[in-house]
Amino acid sequence: MQLKPETYKQILVSSGFVTEGDFDAAFKSAQDIGKNLENVLIFRGLIDSKTLSQLIAQHLGVSWANLSGQSISDEVLNTIPEKMARNYHMVPFAFENGQLKMAMENPGDVEAIEFAKRHTGQLVVPFYAGHEEVKKALGQYKRNIKEDFKRIISENIEQAGAASDDLLKEAEKLPVVKVLDTIFQYGVALRASDIHIETQETEVIIRFRIDGDLEDIIKLPRGIEEALVARVKILSNLKLDEKRAPQDGRYKFDLGEDPISLRISIIPGFFGENVVMRILNESARALSLEELGLTGNNLEVIKRDIQKPNGMVLVTGPTGSGKTTTLYSILNILNTIDVKICTIEDPIEYGMPRVTQIQVNPKTGLTFAAGLRALLRHDPDIMMVGEIRDKETAEIAIHASLTGHLVLSTLHTNDAAGAIPRLLDMGVEGYLAASTINSVIAQRLVRKNCNNCLVEYRPSEGVLQNLSENLGVDLITQKFYKGQGCDKCHGSGFSGRIGIYEVLPVTEKIRSLISKNVSSDEILKEAEGAGMTTMIEDGINKVSGGLTTIEEILKAVTEK
Numbered sequence: 001m002q003l004k005p006e007t008y009k010q011i012l013v014s015s016g017f018v019t020e021g022d023f024d025a026a027f028k029s030a031q032d033i034g035k036n037l038e039n040v041l042i043f044r045g046l047i048d049s050k051t052l053s054q055l056i057a058q059h060l061g062v063s064w065a066n067l068s069g070q071s072i073s074d075e076v077l078n079t080i081p082e083k084m085a086r087n088y089h090m091v092p093f094a095f096e097n098g099q100l101k102m103a104m105e106n107p108g109d110v111e112a113i114e115f116a117k118r119h120t121g122q123l124v125v126p127f128y129a130g131h132e133e134v135k136k137a138l139g140q141y142k143r144n145i146k147e148d149f150k151r152i153i154s155e156n157i158e159q160a161g162a163a164s165d166d167l168l169k170e171a172e173k174l175p176v177v178k179v180l181d182t183i184f185q186y187g188v189a190l191r192a193s194d195i196h197i198e199t200q201e202t203e204v205i206i207r208f209r210i211d212g213d214l215e216d217i218i219k220l221p222r223g224i225e226e227a228l229v230a231r232v233k234i235l236s237n238l239k240l241d242e243k244r245a246p247q248d249g250r251y252k253f254d255l256g257e258d259p260i261s262l263r264i265s266i267i268p269g270f271f272g273e274n275v276v277m278r279i280l281n282e283s284a285r286a287l288s289l290e291e292l293g294l295t296g297n298n299l300e301v302i303k304r305d306i307q308k309p310n311g312m313v314l315v316t317g318p319t320g321s322g323k324t325t326t327l328y329s330i331l332n333i334l335n336t337i338d339v340k341i342c343t344i345e346d347p348i349e350y351g352m353p354r355v356t357q358i359q360v361n362p363k364t365g366l367t368f369a370a371g372l373r374a375l376l377r378h379d380p381d382i383m384m385v386g387e388i389r390d391k392e393t394a395e396i397a398i399h400a401s402l403t404g405h406l407v408l409s410t411l412h413t414n415d416a417a418g419a420i421p422r423l424l425d426m427g428v429e430g431y432l433a434a435s436t437i438n439s440v441i442a443q444r445l446v447r448k449n450c451n452n453c454l455v456e457y458r459p460s461e462g463v464l465q466n467l468s469e470n471l472g473v474d475l476i477t478q479k480f481y482k483g484q485g486c487d488k489c490h491g492s493g494f495s496g497r498i499g500i501y502e503v504l505p506v507t508e509k510i511r512s513l514i515s516k517n518v519s520s521d522e523i524l525k526e527a528e529g530a531g532m533t534t535m536i537e538d539g540i541n542k543v544s545g546g547l548t549t550i551e552e553i554l555k556a557v558t559e560k
Contacts, residue, residue, distance in 0.1 A: 003056065008037060011059045018046050032337035033353050038130075042288050043332045045303070049130060057128035065093060065103035065127035067137045069451025071488045076100075079120045082141040088112035091129070091137040098122065103129035103137060132285060142189040143487050149186045153179055153218060167240055171230035179224070180231050184262070186217070187279055188255055190490065194279065195262075197232075199225045199272035211447045211497050212320065229266065229273045236264045244268055258282075263347065280349060286332045292325070293499035293542065297533055298441075301505045305438040306330050306408075309381075312401045314388075315441045316413040322445045322499055323410040324349060327384055330408060331355065334382055343384040344371035360386070369393040376400060385409040391427040398428055401436040415535070416442035416504035417524035420514055434514035440504045442535060444556035446548045447494035450483035457482050459550050466554065481546040498547055500556060502535040 003011075005027055012018040018026075018041065026044060030037040041047050050068070057064035072093050079092050079100060089105040090112055100122040104112065107126035116124045129137070156175035170176060183206060187195045192208035204220040233240050236249030246267045253260055263278040289299055305313055313330070315323040324345075331352060335341060341352075346360035346368070356378065358371045369392040372385055376396070387410050388394050401407045413419045419440045423433050457480055464475055483493030504527050506514070513523055528534065533541075539553035 005037060007059070011055050012041070012047065012052075015055050017051060017055070022046055029336045033335055035353070036285075039285050042291075043286065043329070045288055045290055045299075048288075048290065049132060053128065053130040053133065056130070060107055060128055062107045063127050065101070065129040065133070067091070067093060067103055067129055067133045069454075070137075071452045071486060072137065072140050077140060079122070080116060081119075082138070084115065084119070085141070086138055088115065089131075089134055090116070091134055091140075092116070092120075093127075093137065095122070099125045101125050101127055103127050103134060105129065105131055105134050139189070140488070143490075145186060145189050146490075149182060150218065152182045153220070156182075157220060157224060167226060167230040168234070170227040171234050171240075173227070176224070176227045176231055179220075180228055184253065184260070185255065187277075188258075188260060188281075191496070192279060195275075195277040197225070197228060197275040197277075199269055199274055201271050204228070211492070211494050212445060213447075225272050229275055232264060232266065232275055232277070236262070238264075238266065243273060252282075258284075263349075282350070286350075287325070287329055289326075289329055289333070292322070292329060293547075294501055294503075295538075295541070297531065298501050298503040298538065301439055301503045302330070302441065305505070306334060306406070308406060308438055310401055310404050310406055310436075311438040312397065312407045312409065312436050313438050313441070314409055314411055314419050315443065316411045316416060316419045317443045318412065318414075320445070321443055322497075323443065324386070326441065326443065326499070327408050327410065328352070331382075331384060334406075339381040340379060341382045341384070342375040342378055342380040343386070344368055344375060345384070345386040356380075367393075369396055372396045372400070376405075380405060382406045383408070387411070388423070388426075394423055394426045394428050398432050398436050402432070407436075413442070415520070415524070416440040416502050416532075417520040417527065418442075420523060421520050424514075424517060430515045430517045434506070434511040437506045437514075439506060441501060442504075443499045443501045444535065445497045445499055446539070446542075446552040446556050448496045448498050448547055449481055449549065450486060450489035450493055450495040452488045452495075453483045453486035453493065454481050454546060455484050456480065463551060463554060467550070475540070475550070478540070478544065478550075480543065480550055482549045498542065500535055500539040500542060500553065502533060502538060504532055505530075 009023050012023055013020050026040045027037060030040040042049055054064045070093060076092050076095050085091055091103045092100055093103050094101040100120055102116060102124050104126050107128050113124050113126060156178045183195060187208055190208055190210055192210050194209040196207040198205045203222060204225045206217045207214050208217050230240055235251040238247045238249045249264045251262045251264060259282045261280040261282055263280060265276045267274055289302060294302060315326050317323050331341060335355060342356040344358045348357050348359050360366055360368060360371060368385055368389060372393060373396055375383060383400060383405055385397055388397060397407050397409055411419045411422055413422050420433060424430055459480055467475060483489055485491040485493045489495045507530060510523060510526055513526060536557050539557060542548050543550050543553060
């Protein structure tokens with residue numbers, strides 16, 4: 001349900017959470033760039049989604065359904081068929097005193113309420129829940145999908161039969177199509193970020209990367225792999241007869257209301273071709289900086305520095321630590337009609353409205369450096385460079401930030417302080433780095449505890465001793481929490497991921513140190529003395545809040 005803008009304004013301004021000026025600016029930006037008003041309000045950190053939902057529920061005169069972390073029993077969930085629940089955007093979540101409690105995007109939808117009454121024979125009490133909350137709760141219909149997945153795969157593998165020389169014909173067979181579609185759907189249901197199809201000597205292993213960790217899902221017999229890979233190639237418009245060279249492509253399919261993009265990479269292996277498919281949910285709302293896990297001083301420094309008209313903001317961390325996601329979140333905040341934003345990326349993960357995005361293509365000579373040089377002639381205000389890899393790219397980015405552009409980019413270093421010596425090692429002059437870098441963000445991703453099965457526990461003495469001896473952290477009085485495993489988290493104890501950060505603001509003293517070409521240790525010492533929150537400190541703050549485990553933090557900060 002989409003409220004009228006004037007209704008949103010009345011709700012938010014009268015509540016005191018958002019000023020009239022901030023609301024008007026957010027509304028204008030939403031109109032200009034074609035974004036959802038609620039999303040823009042959340043991007044800018046003006047209000048969080050929970051508070052917004054509570055205020056809307058209060059305005060509508062109904063109770064708010066807190067669905068976050070709630071596991072709905074099968075008995076309650078199955079009172080409404082999944083198809084109708086999705087059609088009416090509603091989820092039954094509790095049954096009390098002869099009343100069926102129904103979370104709805106539009107609690108005033110009389111048709112939906114009447115259907116629920118007739119279908120269940122119960123008195124239905126409507127509650128309000130936001131779009132994202134209802135969407136996540138609808139996912140609980142899929143929690144028993146594992147049995148269906150194995151059954152469908154087993155039935156269709158038997159029907160697929162032996163491979164023939166006509167790959168096109170094999171790839172179009174219904175059993176092969178059904179097997180691949182079922183793998184796609186199961187991957188999305190489990191919130192996998194990547195699907196791996198790996199051809200081994202005697203079997204084909206299907207693996208999913210869930211919350212950063214790879215898991216074996218099912219093993220298929222040899223013989224079907226060529227048809228499966230051929231099917232992937234057909235969908236992504238790749239060469240069917242090319243088996244000796246890597247190929248990259250994309251494919252989009254609709255899963256209910258959600259358009260899902262797959263970024264596909266196929267490489268030749270010793271036993272056959274291997275496939276990795278990155279799952280990109282195009283309908284998912286980009287996360288705000290707060291939702292990514294940025295808090296306190298770290299958040300304040302970033303919000304201040306990205307509003308500067310020029311300079312550089314760098315994000316560092318290993319591959320897979322969420323650097324690009326952080327940059328996209330920053331771009332969502334900065335994307336207004338009065339600025340021109342240009343990016344050079346490898347690859348382009350998501351399309352952004354009113355942003356000029358260029359894909360790196362070394363085959364045509366379009367490198368990061370060449371693309372960045374070309375973008376400078378397109379009159380940008382803000383530029384995002386996917387990664388600074390070499391001296392040429394670094395120098396162009398530095399000079400762009402000196403000439404009135406805000407430049408966002410990533411580097412591969414272990415901590416925030418290490419980014420500066422890394423640039424100097426590339427050949428950037430110290431005085432140039434000192435005068436252009438606004439701040440450096442270092443980050444890692446850790447798995448979040450499942451709220452549905454959260455319990456208090458005590459880590460092993462070895463873990464506590466490691467923290468005490470190697471990191472100088474005393475956790476004697478600290479409380480620890482973990483998920484013990486449930487249906488909602490598929491027994492893992494974790495659901496989703498969150499970032500841990502350290503943000504190094506480049507103060508005048510640090511600029512002086514950079515100009516002197518000092519070590520990263522000296523820069524870090526100065527930053528900590530000035531009050532910088534280190535990554536381990538940010539991690540322990542999240543442990544205190546029950547967001548993750550100390551083992552996850554320890555694994556993240558010691559993987560250097």
